[in-house]
């Protein structure tokens with residue numbers, strides 16, 4: 001590995017100091033920074049597309065939101081991501097900051113394994129045209145704004161009608177996203193090595209309408225049926241789009257994946273125990 005890209009939580013002095021230290025400790029590597037960090041540290045500013053093309057390892061200094069940002073920056077490239085937690089929960093940024101340099105040395109020596117995480121491809125279609133196409137690590141969320149009115153979400157899997165959820169919204173989550181918003185909506189926790197899509201209504205009016213775990217290769221379509229002026233599509237909590245009646249959101253497993261460097265000392269269930277406070281070790 002010759003080129004390392006650092007993606008840091010914005011405006012975080014600790015992240016800036018660590019980024020500078022990484023560069024100092026590894027003078028033989030090309031150490032690049034995301035645009036905001038490069039600006040803050042006065043390093044060369046490189047376009048996202050070039051960063052993605054040159055990266056051989058990405059070090060994330062931040063929380064889950066920063067890791068999602070880094071995964072989106074990489075687009076379809078499967079470059080290992082080492083997530084170091086400077087955020088609050090750090091579900092995906094597994095490495096504690098004290099272990100940064102030990103883990104980084106191991107990774108640079110080739111001594112590491114990755115957790116290959118499934119992504120979803122999402123398309124927003126309006127009047128037969130594709131308005132938005134994106135790749136998702138956590139979740140696709142359709143939900144409404146301020147007014148407390150129920151919306152109708154006509155839902156099908158591989159063209160077979162499932163139901164019309166009368167609900168505040170619908171979440172389509174990956175196994176990675178199963179511990180995020182989907183969990184708050186009553187969805188199951190899914191081990192990240194299982195490939196599937198979790199379909200969950202948000203506050204459904206019908207009590208039997210619960211989460212459904214769908215094989216990852218099935219195409220799920222949600223069409224907004226009710227007249228509503230205040231409904232949004234949110235992708236990975238990062239981008240928002242206003243929806244109209246008749247809009248159709250389609251998701252299926254993406255051919256691309258996200259490669260997270262695994263902390264050999266921490267299993268998925270250890271993370272659940274620690275971060276969700278399920279018990280002492």
Ligand SMILES: NC(=O)c1ccc[n+]([C@@H]2O[C@H](COP(=O)([O-])OP(=O)(O)OC[C@H]3O[C@@H](n4cnc5c(N)ncnc54)[C@H](O)[C@@H]3O)[C@@H](O)[C@H]2O)c1
Nearest residue numbers: 064065089090091138139176177179180181182184236237
């Ligand atoms: N009620 C809710 O639980 C709720 C509401 C809106 C969005 N979200 C989630 O926030 C995510 C975006 O995260 P963010 O950090 O950019 O926004 P954020 O800063 O608003 O964070 C939301 C919280 O979700 C945590 N989180 C994010 N991804 C996670 C994952 N895969 N597993 C466990 N926890 C996770 C973050 O650490 C943070 O504590 C969205 O994808 C969505 O799932 C949750």
Ligand SMILES: Nc1ncnc2c1ncn2[C@@H]1O[C@H](COP(=O)(O)OP(=O)(O)OP(=O)(O)O)[C@@H](O)[C@H]1O
Nearest residue numbers: 008009010034036062063064065066069087088089
């Ligand atoms: N380097 C960056 N450039 C641009 N935007 C970024 C960058 N890093 C993070 N972001 C944006 O800021 C958000 C992260 O901010 P946030 O305060 O939620 O931190 P976090 O990493 O999710 O940590 P926490 O665990 O505290 O939520 C991300 O969702 C992303 O949209």
